Amino acid sequence: xxxxxxxxxxxxxxxxxxxxxxxxxxxxxxxxxxxxxxxxxxxxxxxxxxxxxxxxxxxxxxxxxxxxxxxxxxxxxxxxxxxxxxxxxxxxxxxxxxxxxxxxxxxxxxxxxxxxxxxxxxxxxxxxxxxxxxxxxxxx
Amino acid sequence: xxxxxxxxxxxxxxxxxxxxxxxxxxxxxxxxxxxxxxxxxxxxxxxxxxxxxxxxxxxxxxxxxxxxxxxxxxxxxxxxxxxxxxxxxxxxxxxxxxxxxxxxxxxxxxxxxxxxxxxxxxxxxxxxxxxxxxxxxxxxxxxxxxxxxxxxxxxxxxxxxxxxxxxxxxxxxxxxxxxxxxxxxxxxxxxxxxxxxxxxxxxxxxxxxxxxxxxxxxxxxxxxxxxxxxxxxxxxxxxxxxxxxxxxxxxxxxxxxxxxxxxxxxxxxxxxxxxxxxxxxxxxxxxxxxxxxxxxxxxxxxxxxxx
Ligand SMILES: [Zn+2]
Numbered sequence: 392x393x394x395x396x397x398x399x400x401x402x403x404x405x406x407x408x409x410x411x412x413x414x415x416x417x418x419x420x421x422x423x424x425x426x427x428x429x430x431x432x433x434x435x436x437x438x439x440x441x442x443x444x445x446x447x448x449x450x451x452x453x454x455x456x457x458x459x460x461x462x463x464x465x466x467x468x469x470x471x472x473x474x475x476x477x478x479x480x481x482x483x484x485x486x487x488x489x490x491x492x493x494x495x496x497x498x499x500x501x502x503x504x505x506x507x508x509x510x511x512x513x514x515x516x517x518x519x520x521x522x523x524x525x526x527x528x529x530x531x
Numbered sequence: 532x533x534x535x536x537x538x539x540x541x542x543x544x545x546x547x548x549x550x551x552x553x554x555x556x557x558x559x560x561x562x563x564x565x566x567x568x569x570x571x572x573x574x575x576x577x578x579x580x581x582x583x584x585x586x587x588x589x590x591x592x593x594x595x596x597x598x599x600x601x602x603x604x605x606x607x608x609x610x611x612x613x614x615x616x617x618x619x620x621x622x623x624x625x626x627x628x629x630x631x632x633x634x635x636x637x638x639x640x641x642x643x644x645x646x647x648x649x650x651x652x653x654x655x656x657x658x659x660x661x662x663x664x665x666x667x668x669x670x671x672x673x674x675x676x677x678x679x680x681x682x683x684x685x686x687x688x689x690x691x692x693x694x695x696x697x698x699x700x701x702x703x704x705x706x707x708x709x710x711x712x713x714x715x716x717x718x719x720x721x722x723x724x725x726x727x728x729x730x731x732x733x734x735x736x737x738x739x740x741x742x743x744x745x746x747x748x749x750x751x752x753x754x755x756x757x758x759x760x761x762x763x764x765x766x767x768x769x770x771x772x773x774x775x776x777x778x779x780x781x782x783x784x785x786x787x788x789x790x791x792x793x794x795x796x797x798x799x800x801x802x803x804x805x806x807x808x809x810x811x812x813x814x815x816x817x818x819x820x821x822x823x824x825x826x827x828x829x830x831x832x833x834x835x836x837x838x
Contacts, residue, residue, distance in 0.1 A: 497659045499640040503618055506644070524640025525661055528726070
């Protein structure tokens with residue numbers, strides 16, 4: 392069993408659905424980070440059976456919206472001086488900007504591409520977001 | 532104050548703001564001569580990226596009757612668009628010349644995008660299958676003129692309720708008023724989308740495919756065209772286009788003061804034999820469309836009732 396230790400100051404992203412860890416690792420650009428990072432796959436979990444987790448040996452800015460979109464069930468623990476100083480529980484973001492793409496082929500965003508498109512959450516259960524321009528619902 | 536605002540979808544305006552527009556439209560109808568110079572010296576740009584002669588005429592007539600002038604293009608091939616200019620650039624340039632712009636575009640959300648970059652008011656004159664807010668204002672003004680109030684009416688919406696954006700907008704707009712019952716009359720293939728009915732939490736509604744059965748309780752009947760371009764299959768279109776044909780027989784069971792609306796053009800869904808029935812108000816509706824656009828232009832330019 393792996394333990395969350397060995398980090399003096401940093402971030403642990405835990406309870407990632409098994410298989411999503413790599414996606415998050417890439418999305419947060421941790422492959423380019425110059426601090427120590429670890430991606431642990433398929434760790435045993437009481438809650439999930441199997442889970443992925445990520446350790447970052449530094450406190451960096453992470454985009455919570457991106458994480459919420461990929462896996463709203465994960466937890467983020469901030470560690471300082473080997474102690475947990477903050478635990479962030481994620482939820483689906485109410486609005487996301489510049490991450491999702493509209494699936495409607497008739498949407499103006501398919502021709503005018505210099506846009507940071509805002510999507511608004513319309514149905515959390517179905518994970519549905521609405522395009523600000525054409526109102527088309529996109530589910531994750 | 533509506534001065535400087537954009538109209539992209541009907542819900543951009545509050546119920547009170549809509550009422551301001553309707554009140555002004557009423558005044559224009561009462562005495563159009565009073566408004567002959569109301570927009571003198573003002574320019575309306577009509578940016579029609581796809582042709583829609585009726586809608587364009589309605590806006591042009593509205594501006595000309597206010598003493599203003601119009602310029603623009605009526606299809607994308609004759610404009611700078613054919614050279615690949617973006618919508619955001621076009622509207623910024625047009626804003627240097629015109630005082631107000633009307634945009635029709637095949638892509639959904641195009642007028643909204645334009646409004647983000649525009650210094651002048653932008654009016655959405657139809658964006659794909661998405662919105663057509665001035666049609667909704669037209670429908671509302673017609674209902675208000677004949678029924679005096681939006682509340683306490685039973686409205687039947689009949690025909691293509693799946694793709695009919697005018698229906699979607701009208702339902703959304705009417706749902707802001709109290710005690711309205713909606714009856715959605717459509718063949719199963721063209722049923723109203725569930726995301727529309729999901730929002731009708733405070734209103735009574737039911738769905739049926741039978742116009743004859745529904746007609747006796749209606750105060751307003753909103754007919755729509757079954758659009759050929761929505762079908763992949765000619766046979767399916769031919770079968771459905773004659774599904775509802777409003778004629779003398781069907782009207783016999785309707786209330787004496789029911790009104791029949793239609794966004795026009797019609798194809799097969801209303802028999803010409805009822806055009807002279809006092810309940811058939813669809814041609815007058817087109818006239819209300821021009822008046823409501825006059826009121827809208829005047830309001831967005833900051834004008835008001837001339838005393
Ligand atoms: Zn879109």
